Amino acid sequence: MRYSFKIGSAWGIPIELHITFLLLIIAVFILSYPHFYLFFIILFLFLFVVFHELAHSVVARHYGFKVRKIVLYPIGGVSEIEEIPDNPSQEWRMAVAGPLTSLVLGFALLAVSLLIYPQFITAVLAFAVTGNLLFDLATLNISLGLFNLIPAFPMDGGRVFRGLLAERIRYSDATRYAVYLGKIFGIVMVLVGFLFPSYFLLILVGIFVYIGASEEAEQTIISTALAGVRVKDVMQSEIGSVNPQQSLTEALEVMFKNRYHDALVEKDGIFQGVVTWNELMKIKPEERSALRVEQMPLKNISAYEDESILEVNKIMIREKIDLIPVVDKQNPTKIVGVLTSEAISNAYEKSKNR
Ligand SMILES: [Zn+2]
Structure with missing residues (x-):
């Protein structure tokens, strides 16, 4: 069974929507009826995730890697790149491009919304929700950028962490540390999700991070061990x-x-x-x-x-x-x-x- 559907392409890179994202969009549509504010927010989230992923893919292409496709999940997307670069400085640059794009978009939107509605400055300082579309979209992008920068391997932040570390120590050791940190974050996310029910989605993210970290660790260890075999x-x-x-x-x-x-x-x-x-x-x-x-x-x-x-x-x-x-x-x-x-x-x- 296929879990994602092609919805278009950009620069020849197919963009697919994962079924969980589709279900989220449908669920929010039904839940937000007859007020579609949240629904619009989710549609924009989808657009911003596309920008975020395209940033990864463009940098990957710049380094000569082939991008197979982009799959969009509610918490971010995945750019399926033909091979993971074993060049640490390329890896962290590719990983940081996505969150940076989200942050730049977020702060640009924030600047525009503050220009139009200067009274929001108190809300900005208090991290409050205003119910204003432009302002909430700014918050959404900034959150997307910051969340992905959490150094929880295999999230973007974890890859940045591994890449930066691997410029200084052995790649396999850097992976090991990044994986430890990823697993710790995974467990913390699950705990926070259970303790604070409004963050229940963190339980899923935590599990995803924990499993992803373990899988990637094994893959890297094998590849590193085999890289020397002729x-x-x-x-x-x-x-x-x-x-x-x-x-x-x-x-x-x-x-x-x-x-x-x-x-x-x-x-x-x-x-x-x-x-x-x-x-x-x-x-x-x-x-x-x-x-x-x-x-x-x-x-x-x-x-x-x-x-x-x-x-x-x-x-x-x-x-x-x-x-x-x-x-x-x-x-x-x-x-x-x-x-x-x-x-x-x-x-x-x-x-x-x-
Ligand atoms: Zn990303």
């Missing part, structure tokens, strides 16, 4: 390959024997490509013995021995292949080994238990 450390040098003249039935036998899902195609010691299980499965069983491997579409993908398995893993996931040939850098048609997804997941398991 293809040559986990590849197999025993290569089971098929010849282009062999039939598809024979190719399947080779796959079964080697317990690979895909097979390397090699002719006279020269690498031709990878024939995938998925392609073979498209052919009816009774036709497989008559067809030869060379009649199949081959994937021409390979890796080098000194590449990081994290990078190679990304290629394998993208290309939906279970094995990748490792070729000689000087002579790219010569296969020196094979890296399987099984070997990568073994390395994952090992680094997790370390």
Whole structure:
């Protein structure tokens, strides 16, 4: 089931509305009937969250990261960025861009509303609600900015904290501290939500922060551990390959024997490509013995021995292949080994238990 719906796009970035936001909008519409003040506020909140997220995405693009989409949740959005930068100074700049945009918008609106209604200055100093749209929208943006700056990993503030810390200490240590702090904030938010019923939404945010911090911690620890692992450390040098003249039935036998899902195609010691299980499965069983491997579409993908398995893993996931040939850098048609997804997941398991 899909939990978010595409509602538009900006600069080619699809913007999706999460179902919780949609439910909130509908609920507020019903609850605020026949006075739609709160409803308008929620609609504006939605617009401001879009601005906030676009700020993250624009900075991410500036650093060359691909932004897959923006998903809007009531408490903020999530920019799905192709990969999390492991460059701390880029990370904190990307993270701070959203809250900064909210704060700038908020203070600009505040300045305008004070120009029009100077009498609000007493309300501003008392943090009171005025019931004036312009003024309340200013408060909304400032709150959105400040709330997201709470250093509760994986919220924006937590990412800023990790990035700034990682400029000084090791990335994995910075993550560990950021995660501790995130979990503490998560627990505090849940407690505050229970103690003060008007802040009950904090219970949900707290749980989200706590789980998010734990997940991200594990991910970072694994990636950091695996970042140092090279293809040559986990590849197999025993290569089971098929010849282009062999039939598809024979190719399947080779796959079964080697317990690979895909097979390397090699002719006279020269690498031709990878024939995938998925392609073979498209052919009816009774036709497989008559067809030869060379009649199949081959994937021409390979890796080098000194590449990081994290990078190679990304290629394998993208290309939906279970094995990748490792070729000689000087002579790219010569296969020196094979890296399987099984070997990568073994390395994952090992680094997790370390
Ligand atoms: Zn943000």
